[in-house]
Amino acid sequence: MKRLSLFLSLFLLTLCLNATAAKLTDTAMNQAAPDFKLKDINGKTVSLADFKGKTLVIDFWATWCEPCRNSFPAAKMVVEKYKNDPNVKFLFIDTRETDANYQELAKKFMADNQYPFYIVFDEKSDDDKMDATYRKYVMPGIPTKYFIDGNGIIKYKSIGYVPDQTKEQTAADIEDLIEKVKAGK
Numbered sequence: 001m002k003r004l005s006l007f008l009s010l011f012l013l014t015l016c017l018n019a020t021a022a023k024l025t026d027t028a029m030n031q032a033a034p035d036f037k038l039k040d041i042n043g044k045t046v047s048l049a050d051f052k053g054k055t056l057v058i059d060f061w062a063t064w065c066e067p068c069r070n071s072f073p074a075a076k077m078v079v080e081k082y083k084n085d086p087n088v089k090f091l092f093i094d095t096r097e098t099d100a101n102y103q104e105l106a107k108k109f110m111a112d113n114q115y116p117f118y119i120v121f122d123e124k125s126d127d128d129k130m131d132a133t134y135r136k137y138v139m140p141g142i143p144t145k146y147f148i149d150g151n152g153i154i155k156y157k158s159i160g161y162v163p164d165q166t167k168e169q170t171a172a173d174i175e176d177l178i179e180k181v182k183a184g185k
Contacts, residue, residue: 029154033058033146034136038093038120041107046120048152051089055181056148057174059092059117060134063105067161068143074170076115081175083116087150088178095122095134096142102130147177155181 037047048056059075061068075090082088094106106119123132137146140159147156156177162170 029157031154033148033152033154034133036133036136038123038133041103041110041119041121046091048148051091051148051150052152053087053150055088055150055178056146057088057090057178058137058146058148059090060095060137060139060142060144060146061092062094062096062142063099063102063109064097065142067163069109070163071143071161071170072113072115072117074167074174075117077167077171078174078178079116081171082178087182090118092117092119093122093133094119095131097122097130145174145177147181149181149184155185 033048035048037045040046057078059071061071063069075092079090082090094102097105099105103121106121109115110117110119122130122134124130125132125135134142137144143159143161145158146154147158148154158173158177165173
């Protein structure tokens with residue numbers, strides 16, 4: 001009886017998690033994006049204001065995060081599709097790192113996988129954790145993507161990674177949200 005109860009509990013939990021992920025993929029928000037000033041992989045300061053007038057996709061990730069790493073092939077497809085569109089920009093915020101060499105790990109990971117991502121590093125919060133911007137965006141976890149319009153309004157967010165989808169399906173989902181933001185929806 002205990003086995004059956006455990007099985008049913010796990011089954012229901014799986015259904016809930018899948019339903020939650022499906023709902024959150026296209027969560028409309030319409031709220032102001034919190035401002036930030038972060039250093040990029042070369043030490044240059046980047047802020048939200050730098051993307052005024054552009055559709056911006058922010059992808060929060062970490063080098064230790066397996067779902068983040070698994071989502072990157074699809075992200076690469078989307079970044080490459082929009083590379084010649086001056087009105088669509090991508091920002092990959094490396095957050096919640098615990099390793100002292102996180103910047104080197106991020107650089108190596110990008111180089112090893114030939115990811116053409118624009119990387120910035122989150123700042124430390126008051127408790128000395130590398131998650132100040134992560135906290136401003138009130139995130140439940142990573143990976144999480146925010147789709148921001150040219151006025152700095154978060155239009156959509158996408159939480160997590162769906163392992164059942166192909167990279168092409170995931171890329172299509174991201175592209176759909178970008179196109180909605182571009183169209184003012």
